[in-house]
Amino acid sequence: MSRMTNAPDIPVLILSGGLGSGKTTLLNHLLLERVERLGVIINDFGAINVDAFLVNSHVDATAAISGSCLCCIEDTSELDDALTMLAAADLDAIVVEASGLAEPGPLAGLIAGSPVRGVTFGGIVQLIDAAAWHADSTLPGRENLRVASLLGITKTDRLPDAASAAELCGLITASAPNTPVVEITEGRLDASLLFDAAADQRAQPTLAAAYAESLGHGHDHEHEHEHEHEHERWSQVTVESGRGVDPERLISLLEAPPSGVYRLKGAVRVGDARARWVVQGVGGWFRFTRDRWPSSDPRTTRLVAIGVGIDTEAVEADLHAILTDATEITPDATALLERHSRRPTARPEQPSFEFETIGPAWWPDPEDD
Numbered sequence: 600m601s602r603m604t605n606a607p608d609i610p611v612l613i614l615s616g617g618l619g620s621g622k623t624t625l626l627n628h629l630l631l632e633r634v635e636r637l638g639v640i641i642n643d644f645g646a647i648n649v650d651a652f653l654v655n656s657h658v659d660a661t662a663a664i665s666g667s668c669l670c671c672i673e674d675t676s677e678l679d680d681a682l683t684m685l686a687a688a689d690l691d692a693i694v695v696e697a698s699g700l701a702e703p704g705p706l707a708g709l710i711a712g713s714p715v716r717g718v719t720f721g722g723i724v725q726l727i728d729a730a731a732w733h734a735d736s737t738l739p740g741r742e743n744l745r746v747a748s749l750l751g752i753t754k755t756d757r758l759p760d761a762a763s764a765a766e767l768c769g770l771i772t773a774s775a776p777n778t779p780v781v782e783i784t785e786g787r788l789d790a791s792l793l794f795d796a797a798a799d800q801r802a803q804p805t806l807a808a809a810y811a812e813s814l815g816h817g818h819d820h821e822h823e824h825e826h827e828h829e830h831e832r833w834s835q836v837t838v839e840s841g842r843g844v845d846p847e848r849l850i851s852l853l854e855a856p857p858s859g860v861y862r863l864k865g866a867v868r869v870g871d872a873r874a875r876w877v878v879q880g881v882g883g884w885f886r887f888t889r890d891r892w893p894s895s896d897p898r899t900t901r902l903v904a905i906g907v908g909i910d911t912e913a914v915e916a917d918l919h920a921i922l923t924d925a926t927e928i929t930p931d932a933t934a935l936l937e938r939h940s941r942r943p944t945a946r947p948e949q950p951s952f953e954f955e956t957i958g959p960a961w962w963p964d965p966e967d968d
C-alpha cells in the first residue's frame with residue numbers, strides 16, 4: 600500500500616553495535632512481534648549481504664546495501680534511493696541495521712541530513728556485547744555511547760555473575776549519563792522502548808544534527824570523511840556457492856576458526872536436506888541452528904569470515920575446503936549435526952545451544968572465564 604501525502608514523516612532508527620553484538624537477533628525479534636509496520640535497510644560489510652538473508656521474512660519492506668560501511672560511503676545515492684523507496688511505503692518506522700564496524704555518529708549524520716522527503720531521523724539504538732567486553736574489556740568510545748538514544752547490553756547471560764553486569768552497566772552510565780541503558784537477552788526488547796526513543800529523538804535537537812552539520816550532508820552528496828575508521832584494520836572473505844557443505848569439516852572450522860577471524864556467519868546447505876543451517880560464530884563462541892530456506896532462495900551456501908590481520912587467501916581456501924558435492928548425509932554426519940544444533944525456539948527459557956571454540960589466540964583463554 601502506498602503512503603498518504605499528509606502522513607507524518609517516518610522515523611528512521613539506526614541499530615548499531617559491534618560485530619556479532621546481536622543486531623540481527625534484535626531486528627528479527629521486532630519483526631516477529633509485528634508491533635509496527637517496519638521497513639529495514641540492512642548494511643553489511645561483506646561483499647555478500649549475509650544479514651539480508653538472515654533477517655526474518657516478515658519484514659514489510661526491505662533494502663540491502665553491501666560491500667562497505669554506510670558510515671563511510673562517499674556517494675549516498677544508494678542510501679537515499681533506499682530511503683525514498685521505503686518512504687513511499689505504508690510504514691510506521693524504518694530500521695537501519697548498520698554493519699558491525701560502522702560508527703553510529705556519522706551514520707546518524709547521514710540520516711539526519713538526508714534530503715529524502717517523508718523520513719526523519721529517529722535515534723540510535725547502540726548494542727554493547729557483554730561477552731566481548733568481558734573477554735577483552737573494550738567498550739565503544741564515549742562519543743559512540745553518547746550519540747545513542749538507547750543503549751542495550753546484550754549477552755549478559757554469558758557473564759559469570761550479576762556483579763559483572765552491574766560493573767558493565769556502571770561503566771556505560773559513567774560515559775553516557777543521560778542515555779537510558781537496558782539489558783537485552785536474545786533480542787528480546789520491549790519495542791515500545793525503541794519507538795519511545797524515536798519519539799524523544801524527534802522532540803529535541805541531537806548530536807546527530809551536529810554530525811550532519813560537520814559532514815555537510817543535505818548540501819551535496821559527496822563529502823569528506825574526517826572520522827577515523829576503526830574498520831580499516833578489518834578484512835572479510837566470502838564464499839557463495841550452489842554446493843553444500845561437509846558437516847564434519849564445517850564443525851571443525853567453527854571449533855577452530857582461521858587465525859584472526861572474529862566473526863563467521865552465514866547459512867549453508869547440507870547434502871540434499873531441505874533444512875537451512877544457520878552458522879553463527881562470534882569471538883570464542885559458535886551457534887548452529889536449523890531453520891527453513893526462504894522460498895526465494897535456491898538453497899545457496901553463503902558464508903562470510905571477518906577478522907583482523909587475516910590471510911585472506913588462506914581463509915578463502917579454508918571456506919572452500921568445507922564445500923562438497925555430496926548429496927547423501929551419512930548417519931554419523933546427521934548425528935554430528937544434531938549434537939551441535941537445536942531448532943530455534945520461541946520459548947525464552949530454551950535458548951539454542953552455544954559452543955565455545957578452541958580457536959586461536961584472538962579468543963579469550965577459557966581459563967579466564
Ligand SMILES: Nc1nc2c(ncn2[C@@H]2O[C@H](COP(=O)(O)OP(=O)(O)OP(=O)(O)O)[C@@H](O)[C@H]2O)c(=O)[nH]1
Nearest residue numbers: 617618619620621622623624699754784785879886
Ligand atoms: N548468549 C547470547 N547470544 C546472543 C544474544 N543475542 C544474540 N546472540 C547470539 O549472538 C550471535 C550474533 O548475533 P547477531 O544478531 O547475528 O549479531 P549482529 O550484531 O547482527 O552481527 P553482525 O551483523 O555480524 O555484526 C548469534 O549467534 C546470536 O544468536 C544474547 O543475548 N545471548
